[in-house]
Amino acid sequence: MFRHALSVALPASLVVLLVACGNSEPAAVAVRPAMVVQPQLAGELMDAYPGEVRARLEPELAFRIAGKVTKRLVDVGAQVKKDQALAELDPQDVRLQLEANRAQLAAAEANLQLVRAERDRYKTLLARNLVSRSQYDNAENTYRSGAARVKQVRAEFNVASNQAGYAVLRASQSGVVARRMVEVGQVVAAGQTAFTLAADGEREVMINLPEQAFERFKVGQSVAVELWSQPDQRFPGRIREMSPSADPQSRTFAARVAFTEGKVPAELGQSARVFIAHNGEVPLAVPLSALSAEKDVPYVWVVDPKDSTLKRTHVRIGAYGEKTVPILEGLQASDWVVAAGGQVLREGQQVRPVDRENRIVELTVTAKPTVKE
Structure with a gap:
């Protein structure tokens, strides 16, 4: 009798429990975080040429008479003033x-x-x-x-x-001694270069252009310059001068690149890279992890800045780079793109935009994000 009552009571309690669960409100879906970035210039479609920061004026100083050097008064790197004595010959x-x-x-x-x-x-x-x-x-x-x-x-x-x-060699203008080619006791001829002076004033970047692509470059062409000491910043410039003949050993053409905006913190001897765009156009680029594909059609997830919802956006891409892929069509510089994890996202899904340090990003239409600490 007791066993029969227990068998009847258990199904009844389960029914009550299921009914109670059915009457409860559904659990809220958590908004998942998504790392977002804005497209940047596609550096992979720009030719990069290493260079060195030089002075625009680099006069070669020499004695006007022959003789034996008895005194050398400066060395490489010395800051000199106009008419300062640099070296002396036996008088x-x-x-x-x-x-x-x-x-x-x-x-x-x-x-x-x-x-x-x-x-x-x-x-x-x-x-x-x-x-x-x-x-x-x-x-x-x-x-x-x-x-x-x-x-x-x-x-x-x-x-x-x-x-x-x-008999006394003096600086023709103020600047820095860039090279020294004489030493005490050396006999020099008239006109033989003794020092190279990097004159104070404008700074430029000297690069070497390849022979096979020389026709693509011209004087006045716009470029971007990146200093080794400031790798995250590029300064606008232009090609100011190009050598008409190739170097007999390297078979490259020397070129001078001048900065075009403001005062650039470039010091003599610094390493630099000069970026020259193909056909004068530089497309946008996104990280490789931001790109997905469906039936061989590439797309990215673009976040709507109004409500942080996702929209699948088909794009036309260029040649893959080491870390990024150029976007030829489909994106604007002001768009916000999910940088990773696109395979688990869906159309219209709401996300919480964060940066690489997991800080919340206030989406705007400007080129720079606003980050909440």
Whole structure:
């Protein structure tokens, strides 16, 4: 009897429990987080050329006379001012030459006084008809020859005086010593480069362009410059100068890239990369993990900034890069794209946008996100 009552009571209690569960409200669906990003410029479709930050003006300094270097007053990296002494030659030879020219000048001037007095005396005698005209003309010519000799010797003395000053090599303008090619005790020829000076002022990036693609580049073409010390920032620039001939060893063409906006924190000798776009156009790009496909049709999930719901957006892509894929059609720079996990998402699903550090992102239509700490 007890067993029969228990068997009847258990189904009844289960029915009551099921009814109670059926009358409860359905559990709320949790909004899942989704890491979002905005499309960036597709660096993979830009040619990158390594370069070095250089001064726009780099004069090569050399002695104007030959001689033996007796003093080297600066080294590479030294900051110098205009007319500052950089090196000196042995002045003994130029000083002796200067003294020789000074003695010749003194002799020429003494001779000029003598022939002048002789000319004046013949001029007086000619007026009294005591000498012939030919004798006076001879004295006059001797005087003119003496005067010309003084001019010649004085010019030679001035040249020797200048050469005495050329024994000291001075900076043509303020800047930094970029290269040094002489040392104390070395005998140099006139015009042989002793120092290369990086003049103060504008900075540029020197790059080498490949021979096979040289025709794609032109002076004035817009580029982007990335400094090694600031890898996340690119500065606008333009090609200012291109060499008309290739280097005989590397078979590349040297080019100079100038910055076009404001003051750029570029220091001499820094490494840099110059990005040059194909055909002057740079498409957008998204991370590889953001791309999905259905029946060989690629798409990405775009988040609506109004209600954070997802929309499947078909795109046309370019060649895959190492970390990103270029988007040729289908996206705008202001769109917000789910960066990963697209295979578990669905159309119209609401998500909670977060960044790579799992911070909530306030979706906007600007190029920069607003992050809630």
